[in-house]
Amino acid sequence: MDRRNFLKNMARGSILVGLGIITGKLLFEEKTADFCEYHFICSKCKQLSACKLPEADKFKEINQLNRHIQ
Numbered sequence: 001m002d003r004r005n006f007l008k009n010m011a012r013g014s015i016l017v018g019l020g021i022i023t024g025k026l027l028f029e030e031k032t033a034d035f036c037e038y039h040f041i042c043s044k045c046k047q048l049s050a051c052k053l054p055e056a057d058k059f060k061e062i063n064q065l066n067r068h069i070q
Contacts, residue, residue: 038045042059045051 040055042048042056
């Protein structure tokens with residue numbers, strides 16, 4: 001094996017190991033309570049009443065104000 005093939009194989013191996021680590025982290029990472037599945041579209045969220053994110057608090061406050069005005 002010459003130097004060029006060795007370096008090429010090392011680069012490929014490093015890329016594969018990196019992709020494996022990133023994929024494993026994304027698949028097996030535990031989601032925290034501060035995670036939003038709906039990308040902060042609070043009007044469609046089924047867990048809005050229990051959500052503790054600041055965006056949800058703002059949405060709830062605005063909705064309460066709108067209900068009192070109407």
